[in-house]
Amino acid sequence: MTTTQHHPYARYVAIGDSQTEGVGDGDEARGYRGWADRLAEILAAVNPDLLYANLAVRGRRTALIKAEQLGPALAMKPDLVTVMAGMNDLVRPSGFDAARVAADIEEMFTELTAAGAHVATVTFPDIGRISPLARRALPRVLDLNARIRAAADRHGVTVLDTFPHRITGDPRLWSGDRMHASPLGHARIAAGMADALGLPGHEGWLATLPPLAPVSVWGEATAHARWFTGFMGPWLWRRVRGRSSGDGREAKRPVLGAVTVPDPERA
Template sequence: MSGFHNGHDIVSYVALGDSFTEGLSDPHPDGGFRGWADRFAEHLADQGREVRYANLAVRGKLLRQILADQLPRAVELAPDLVTICAGGNDLIRPGADPDVLAEIFEDGIGQLRATGADVIIFTGFDIGFQPVMRHLRGRIATYNMHLRGIADAHGCQVVDLWSMKIFQDRQAWDWDRLHLSTEGHRRLALKVCAAVGAEAGEDWNEPWPGAEPMHWRAARQDDLHWAREFLVPWIHRRLTGRSSGDGLGPKRPNLERLGQRPG
């Protein structure tokens, strides 16, 4: 990752993706969302660099939408570093083909690497611990193998979320079971720091505090609450062709110094 070892005092960083990168379920004091990408940029700034940072991610976006709407802007901004996590919203839809998605993804990676930017790719999580989503595990694993091949072919760094066992604990997730909790986002930012050789001073893999095991009745009630409050509305949006990100723009569309209000 040349951008972090070339002695430059200014680092420019652009984050691409969906709700995972936008930072949902990690509230910011200003009323928006913070998330692992914001936290990662802050860690870079803590090392004495002037960091210019843009976050183009928008919740609910599919892979093609990310490449059509966000990638051209990232190319225009010409940053030192790009992180991209895309395809997750596609994979949870019926009939999604990870082989086709990987072909589309690789075209986007080629465009990003052609700018000279370092690129970090994220695999999908191992969701085998979530009973309702477990049937998608094979599809995600297939996509992950493609992503590793793409990273090797284009000289990209990979953050392997699949192998991070700490994310198989419910403390890592918000109540909707699809978005990381605040602590999950914090730990992921530390992992990305480790991937680029940036010292963060904390261990992303520190064991979770002991949690009281949930009684089966409470677990059943929790499942019913989740299905009523999240799963049913999510299915309804998909059936009607709507997205949680419809009408929303990126929270940080320009490369701006950390501490500046987004334009």
């Protein structure tokens, strides 16, 4: 197949935070795959000459993504860039400014599209359906999503709109920390992005899953307690100390390189 049969992309750069880095899809020992890597694999299956870089670093807020990753991304002269930013701003207990976050995202859209790249982005799901403690964040999610859609419309940016679809709140698409997608969730995001970009054969990203077995009240309470102790507590402690999970970390794929397409059973 030639590149132009299914997509025109030869240089793909992903920028963002932990979701784009791939947290939840792998581990520290083996490394992280994630939806952006999976999307690169989908693109490389059509064009084996595709070059791909992933500049995302966990914990990064939108202003820092713009400051650290936009310049290097532009220097690579990509023809496709995915931008996923805003969640680390949105979940902060205070100080969230949807207009400021959206302005930083739009500035990235502006510079990337002006440089000739096609840009794709993602809206956020109803995170209150994933973590009950996040239900109060719904107005923030709605506000930021509306601003992202409007900015995308102004710049011809492709939007993978996750919010309207109930499947995006299915717990099986989320890892145990309830903050990052699971391997299945990352695979669904990659397929959704491929579908949004017009690649055929990925329409099933919204397919429903079999019903979950019922959970007792005690079982649910135990799961919440385990989650708070194992994940939410440490997250809050980092916030109190002004620390980030990304402190001292660098991008996992800082330069453009070839993509290895895995065996179908790994996908």
